[in-house]
Structure formats: structure tokens, C-alpha cells
Amino acid sequence: MSSASQPENPPVPPAFRVERSSVHGNGVFAQRDIAPGERIVEYGGREITWDEAQLRAEVQGGPHNHTFFFSLANGNVIDGGDHGNEARYINHSCEPNCEAIEEEDGRIFIYALYDIRQDEELSYSYPLIYEGRHTPAIKRAFACRCGAANCSGTMLAPKPRKRRPKAVTPDAPAVPAEYGPALAAVQSPQPAAPG
Numbered sequence: 001m002s003s004a005s006q007p008e009n010p011p012v013p014p015a016f017r018v019e020r021s022s023v024h025g026n027g028v029f030a031q032r033d034i035a036p037g038e039r040i041v042e043y044g045g046r047e048i049t050w051d052e053a054q055l056r057a058e059v060q061g062g063p064h065n066h067t068f069f070f071s072l073a074n075g076n077v078i079d080g081g082d083h084g085n086e087a088r089y090i091n092h093s094c095e096p097n098c099e100a101i102e103e104e105d106g107r108i109f110i111y112a113l114y115d116i117r118q119d120e121e122l123s124y125s126y127p128l129i130y131e132g133r134h135t136p137a138i139k140r141a142f143a144c145r146c147g148a149a150n151c152s153g154t155m156l157a158p159k160p161r162k163r164r165p166k167a168v169t170p171d172a173p174a175v176p177a178e179y180g181p182a183l184a185a186v187q188s189p190q191p192a193a194p195g
């Protein structure tokens, strides 16, 4: 039994905070040191179908507002902008210190890959799957400025190869059709990085 005069245990500080990032918009920063393998935060948001995600992206004017959805193994996505949390502000980096893992119950959690020091910005490698054409405007919108030595310069995952052979297309037009019918920028959790 503790006496009334004894102070209670100080509350454990949250592992992270959201503030302006030099990389892009808001970022998420370590509020304290974080150990490798520590589960930092769930990627919150409502689970919706892929069709609904595309609809939402269109309504919001395309992918430029960084409306990212995390794709799940069951084909649905998690919309971090719908009942989401701070995790949606975690920026991409080509040299990330965190990774996103989908658990068996279809929830996505952010884990520390390495020792993360207090005030370090949290990041993971998206990769960003964009189903529309990778026009110059789209490439610009998703350019990576993470500053890592091995920065690929883009947040976009390479487009998957089509099954049927495709004719060589001419250069993209000057006015890109980025508001096409099938727009959705979708994040997909990375498998655990070796080492």
C-alpha cells in the first residue's frame, strides 16, 4: 500500500509527437529514445474497400493531398484520414528507422527498426503504389526529399509489369491526366527488412 503523501509514478511519456518536418509537412518525432523492435503506434483509420478508397481519392481531387491508404492482405485498405491518428503523419524515407507491419488481425502497426534517439524523425519506406499513369506531374508530386544518401528520388513503387505486352507509349503529354478515373495512392506495408 502506498501512503497518500507518496507521489504517483510519473506518467510514461508518449513515444512520439507531431510537428513540422523539414522533409514534408508534418512529421512524427521521437519524444524519447525508442528501442529496436518497439511497437510505436498503430496506423489508425477506418478499413474500407479498394473501390471506396478510389472514390474518396477522386472526391478529394486526386492523390496530391497525400491521402494515403494502407493496403491490407484482404484487399481492403485503411484510410488514415478517416478516424486515423498521428501515424498518418509519419513521412517516407529511403533510409527509414521504422517499418509498418500488418498483423494477422488486419491491423497495421509501426515498429522501430533501429535505436531511435529522442527528437529523431520517424520514417518508413512506403512504397507508394500508384495505379494511374506515372506522369511527370505525378512523379513531381511524389518526389522524395528524405535526404538519405541512397535516396531513390521518388516515393512511388515501380509499376508492376502488365501481363499482356504493351506497345511503347509516346512521351507523356504536357498536361497530365492525373485526375483520371482510377486514382488512388496506396501504401503497402513493407516486409521486414533483413538485418
Ligand SMILES: [Zn+2]
Binding pocket: 093, 094, 095, 144, 145, 146, 147, 148, 150, 151, 152, 153, 154
Ligand atoms: Zn528518399
